[in-house]
Amino acid sequence: MTKTGFDNQKYLKLQSEHIRERINQFGDKLYLEFGGKLFDDYHASRVLPGFAPDSKLQMLMQLSDQSEIVIVINAADIEKNKIRYDLGITYDADVLRLIQSFRDKGLYVGSVVITQYTGQSTADLFKSKLEHMGIIVYKHYRIDGYPNNVTHIVSEEGFGRNDYIKTTRPLVIVTAPGPGSGKMATCLSQLYHENKRNIKAGYAKFETFPVWNLALKHPVNLAYEAATADLNDLNMIDPFHLEAYGTTTVNYNRDVEIFPVLNAIFEGIYGNSPYKSPTDMGVNMAGNCIFDNEACEEASKQEIIRRYYHALNRVAKGVGSDSEVYKIELLMKQAKISADFRKVVGVAMEKAALNHSPAAAMELPDGQIVTGKTSDLLGSSAALLLNAVKALGHIPDEIHLIAPSAIEPIQKLKVNYLGSKNPRLHTDEVLIALSMCAATDLNAQKALDQLSKLKGCQAHTSVMLSRVDISSFQKLGVNLTSEPIYEHAKIYH
Secondary structure: OOOOOEOHHHHHHHHHHHHHHHHHHHOOEEEEEEOOOOOOOHHHHHHOOOOOOOHHHHHHHHOOOOEEEEEEEEHHHHHOOOEEOOOOEEHHHHHHHHHHHHHHOOOOEEEEEEEEEOOOHHHHHHHHHHHHOOOOEEEEEOOOOOOOOHHHHOOOOOHHHOOOOOOOOOEEEEEOOOOOOOHHHHHHHHHHHHHHOOOOEEEEEEOOOOOOOOOOOOHHHHHHHHHOHHHOOOEEEOHHHHHHHOOOOEEEHHHHHHHHHHHHHHHHHHOOOOOOOHHHHEOOOHHHHEOOHHHHHHHHHHHHHHHHHHHHHHHHOOOOOHHHHHHHHHHHHHOOOOHHHOHHHHHHHHHHHHHOOOEEEEEOOOOOEEEEEOOOOEOHHHHHHHHHHHHHHOOOOOOOOOOHHHHHHHHHHHHHHOOOOOOOEOHHHHHHHHHHHOOOOHHHHHHHOOHHHHOOOEEEEOOOOOHHHHHHHHHHOOEEEEOOOOOOOOOOO
């Protein structure tokens, strides 16, 4: 059974308190760079069981009267239609999603900044689109020699050329659709402009991972490396913190590498630096809120394996790299685990071999493992969902939750009218059929009521699933992995 190991309420309290302390430390204004996802940090909720995916948003809402949000997007990402793969939308579309989501929560979005601007026409069109919506847009330009030519950067030809972002509140949250958007450069540019206007402003980072006060090779930190294997990020001991304080802390390579430059920029703006190490820059209380280390280690090991299968699937689809797979294999060795650590893998593969067809397995909250096999009516993942809710609802196996007579018309619709070559029902179609049957069948209603219990369950399939099936598992909160194999040997899927 999945155990909770993280105190979310304590985290919200401590994190909010430390952010307020940072605001007071610098005087008039704090630019807080937000790393990771704000609304849907499912990685954190998987490796720190008990962490709510919207914890960062909840924390911000506690500071809503003091804060405003600036959203940053790289002009190059607009130009190349960069995709946020977990949502399947472009970065510019995600900016609109973020603005609306913040507004829905009553948070104030002050402006959008287009960074690395060099006259891209697509960026101009996006700027015009936002302005027609009443959203203020600023432009920040590409700076020659960034980040190493500090003299040029901290000058009127460097940061001085950027638009000054007008802000009205003491806490400015700088966030973005994804990495490489220019959040840090935006914050530093603002420090330069605020200093020119005699406004005392500071900078800090809010990033949950790596957790600075856990061991370098703690599974939680190894899981972060697995999650960023495609970026080739590395966790490392912060040498600046060790030298300054004699204390070992964990940071990641990009912050450690850029810190001497940041220090020089701070000195160029203020005359001295407020920080002695990259760890000093961070505001991260997550490590202080773990109360069951064993539960977090177990969850993190599952996440490393999940990332491993994700990398294998990406390679099979032609969008990943072998180096990403090799890196996660190394992390698995460091965590002293293999794919066998994930119980559902062996069960699913045994079921597939026994039936000579695709199969799936899921571990339920009580540790019971249920399976699903491919049939004429259902795909293995759809069968798995039905078997899982039957088991959770203690519904006898011989009872049909959806009568074959109800499935056949759906198959006819798919094949005869919608042009599908696969008559078997996908997971979303099965759930719709189940909800329809629940109107007149008590067992179907009882099964439907079990769906919420699937959140956090581990599942594995013997073949890669369709985007529709993957999406259904994601929406249910099931942690899914799949073998890097297509069900059918085709060159187009």
